Amino acid sequence: MSTPATTPLTAGTRRLIPLNHALPWIIAAVCLFILPYVFDSRSALTIMNQMAITIVFALSYNMLLGQGGMLSFGHAVYMGLGGFFCMHLLNWVEAGLWLPLPLLPVFGGLFGLFFAFLIGSFSTRRAGTVFAMISLGVGELVAACSVIIVIFFGGEEGISGDRTMGPEVLGWDFGPQEQVYYLTALWLLIAALGMFLYSRTPIGRVANAVRDNEERAEFLGYSQRHVRWMSFMASGFFAGIAGALFAINFEILTEENLNLTTSGSILLVTFLGGVGFFVGPIIGAIVFTLLQTVLSLYTEIWALYLGILFVATVMFFPGGLAGLLAMHVLPWKLGKIGHLVVPYAKMLIPALAFVLSAAAVLEILFHKRHAGLGDHEMNLYGITFDSHGAMPLITVLAIAAVSLFAIVKLAPGLKAAWDDATHMGGHHG
Structure with missing residues (x-):
């Protein structure tokens, strides 16, 4: 029996759909590749690296708040723990461990995942205010431990390492800032694509259902606790990747990387960009990093302007900057x-x-x-x-x-x- 006349059109459409979905990622990859040629100063590369790290961190937080409806005041814990573990790995590499630097974020993510598994086992039993208060307590607990457990956190001075001590990869030793930028940009694309694809999986869709109506999700046979727990672990994994990238870029971590201030900052970044949109945390991270790095060069009260912007956004544009764009x-x-x-x-x-x-x-x-x-x-x-x-x-x-x-x-x-x-x-x- 002959095939219908519409078959070629259907096949062509099926070929176009993946291309249309991949086009934004291709454009993002091209932009990330050419940015060092446009902004070639060392300070610009540092700002772009910091921006990329903040984007990964904010997207991981949005997996909790935007996708799962879990307001956390201690998300910096998983970024910080992943970063501290990677700093120890850098020191072990210096002592003889063979580990290429581009693989370091994998271990940071796994360490963040491990602690998200432990902490999420009891913190995700309840949502709302209970979860928020538990996350706040865990954040304060880990921040206090960072000063007490010196052997892991390095005490008040933190812990440092040298990213250039590992084996070279394609002739790169990752000493120059430009090489570090391309490594960070690569992991930004990998992490962002991973989080985007996760949001399209069945568990990601169910997380949205649990966020919107817990009782209905339970009635349909989904365990709201298990759904939140899985989202919590995935978020911890990508936060650990952000911590590893921070360790690679700045080669030092301190208590500041996992305290309440950092957790509050990423909450501000995510709300500023727009919680309900995947690109929201990306926009928020870019704006926040520019305000923090560029505006702070001209005024000492840049944090006050950032706070005013945050309050104005929450009051007049609850959807954030991404929501403001989406209105058009x-x-x-x-x-x-x-x-x-x-x-x-x-x-x-x-x-x-x-x-x-x-x-x-x-x-x-x-x-x-x-x-x-x-x-x-x-x-x-x-x-x-x-x-x-x-x-x-x-x-x-x-x-x-x-x-x-x-x-x-x-x-x-x-x-x-x-x-x-x-x-x-x-x-x-």
């Missing part, structure tokens, strides 16, 4: 994205003026409070002035007030344009 998919599909260009352009100038003037107020107040005795001169936005005088503060306050007034006046027009761009009007015959 509908206007794009409706062909009305152009309706927003002019309202956005009008809002951009007063919004930028308000942000810069509000930041100037904070900078002036900080300089007045913390500057040395007799140090009244301040340079801000290329302008030098007396920070202790009344006029500079009055001026920036006035600019902030005027720009805020303009924002309030322009807001109804922007809302009307948004309603028009997202309105799916039908045609009547």
Whole structure:
């Protein structure tokens, strides 16, 4: 019997589907490959390495929070433990152990998985507040142990190693920063792809069901505890990989790598990018790393700006930065994205003026409070002035007030344009 005429089209479609799915990963790989040619300074490579590590760490945390609905305050434990174990492996390599450096993240991931298995065996019995409090207690416990168990954690000074002592791989000894970058980028792609594929597996789908409705998942025959436990272990594995990459890049780990501050930072990164989206933690990690590394070069109160950004995101854009971008998919599909260009352009100038003037107020107040005795001169936005005088503060306050007034006046027009761009009007015959 002859095959239907639609068979070639169907076969062609089946060939295109994997290509369409692989295209973003191919583009990401190409971008990661060419970035060192665009930003070739040592500091830029260091920032990109730190960004890649944070992305892996944030994606692993999103497996808990975004996919499994488990709010953890101690996720840095698994990254830190994986990193400390890899640092010991580096020292054993120096003592004669044969272990190529590119394989080190595997052992970091397995060590993180081992502790996630142990801790998850009791912490994942309950979700919600109980799980969050257990994770907080475990985080504080391990942070305290890092100072007490000196033989493993190295005490207050931490533990260091040398990544160049292992066997060369394809002629690379991983001394130059560029070689470390490509190793980190390779593991970023492997880890990100692994976490993406895990989210598409049956257990990943069931984790979403448990997150949304525990009782219904139990009624359908799935053990919510086992589902959370498996997601917890997978998350610990990838967090351990992030810890190994940290050990490779910075060659030192301290108590700071597994304390509550680091756990809180990755929670902030994930929320900032968008918990409900796979690309959310990636966006959050990029923004956070840029603010932490670049903005900190220009101001001492960069953490305050980051906190303000986080609060504003949670209050006005609960979906995070990725959610903010996703909101524009509908206007794009409706062909009305152009309706927003002019309202956005009008809002951009007063919004930028308000942000810069509000930041100037904070900078002036900080300089007045913390500057040395007799140090009244301040340079801000290329302008030098007396920070202790009344006029500079009055001026920036006035600019902030005027720009805020303009924002309030322009807001109804922007809302009307948004309603028009997202309105799916039908045609009547």
